[in-house]
Amino acid sequence: MSAAATPSGGEAGSRRGTTARSPRRLPPARLRAAAINQLLAQLYPQPQTALQHANPLQLLIATILSAQCTDERVNRVTPQLFARYRTAQDFAQADLTELEALIRPTGYYRNKARLIRDCCAELVARHGGTVPRTLEELVRLPGIGRKTANVVLGDAFGVPGITVDTHVKRLARRLGLTRHTDPVKIEYALMKLLPPAEWTRFSHRLILHGRTVCHARKPRCEVCLLASLCPKIGVMTSKNRRPPPRRLQQS
Numbered sequence: 001m002s003a004a005a006t007p008s009g010g011e012a013g014s015r016r017g018t019t020a021r022s023p024r025r026l027p028p029a030r031l032r033a034a035a036i037n038q039l040l041a042q043l044y045p046q047p048q049t050a051l052q053h054a055n056p057l058q059l060l061i062a063t064i065l066s067a068q069c070t071d072e073r074v075n076r077v078t079p080q081l082f083a084r085y086r087t088a089q090d091f092a093q094a095d096l097t098e099l100e101a102l103i104r105p106t107g108y109y110r111n112k113a114r115l116i117r118d119c120c121a122e123l124v125a126r127h128g129g130t131v132p133r134t135l136e137e138l139v140r141l142p143g144i145g146r147k148t149a150n151v152v153l154g155d156a157f158g159v160p161g162i163t164v165d166t167h168v169k170r171l172a173r174r175l176g177l178t179r180h181t182d183p184v185k186i187e188y189a190l191m192k193l194l195p196p197a198e199w200t201r202f203s204h205r206l207i208l209h210g211r212t213v214c215h216a217r218k219p220r221c222e223v224c225l226l227a228s229l230c231p232k233i234g235v236m237t238s239k240n241r242r243p244p245p246r247r248l249q250q251s
């Protein structure tokens with residue numbers, strides 16, 4: 001898919017990179033994205049998914065399990081899961097009750113078990129049991145959205161893609177790289193700002209920075225390497241600051 005297909009309207013342009021909150025003049029979004037990526041590369045030089053896997057199928061399953069669940073918890077269940085089911089055919093023929101029991105600690109285990117079985121049945125029926133290498137084919141599988149597809153493409157096949165999870169969404173907006181809230185529009189907006197070779201690493205870096213520094217509720221702006229480039233530095237501090245007490249009017 002071409003970056004030129006970016007949805008129009010409302011995008012962070014060169015002057016929109018700075019917001020009314022910030023009196024500072026910041027570089028245009030494209031220059032800032034490159035600088036942000038360089039700074040993050042110092043912290044996270046070779047980022048990759050924390051989901052343990054040995055092949056594309058295992059990464060696909062682990063990514064399905066990671067919905068509403070931490071990677072650590074997924075990594076605790078996948079060794080037994082992948083020892084029990086080795087191929088897409090194995091998952092497609094799995095007994096649902098047994099599969100549910102194995103993945104239960106990841107939450108929403110009934111939905112996830114059904115999704116895994118249906119997805120693998122489609123893999124067997126349409127792709128000979130192998131995981132396809134294109135976004136278009138991946139998102140046609142049951143339960144597979146663009147986020148999961150981009151994780152699999154980037155980490156299993158080395159195909160560039162921007163993964164927009166909750167961290168990427170939050171950081172891209174705070175850093176003034178987009179004003180969009182829709183994940184697909186954010187994905188396209190970020191694709192415009194960086195070369196394809198950086199897409200996968202950049203989204204991993206944003207995810208790691210979101211997990212370690214730019215937390216949703218308490219961003220650690222005081223130690224953030226991106227502070228000089230961030231229009232929302234101190235965003236939560238000012239947001240949470242109580243208004244000064246009203247003084248009684250003197251009559």
Ligand code: SF4
Binds near residue numbers: 215220221222234235
């Ligand atoms: S300066 Fe603060 S809001 Fe901006 S990216 Fe860093 S932690 Fe997040």
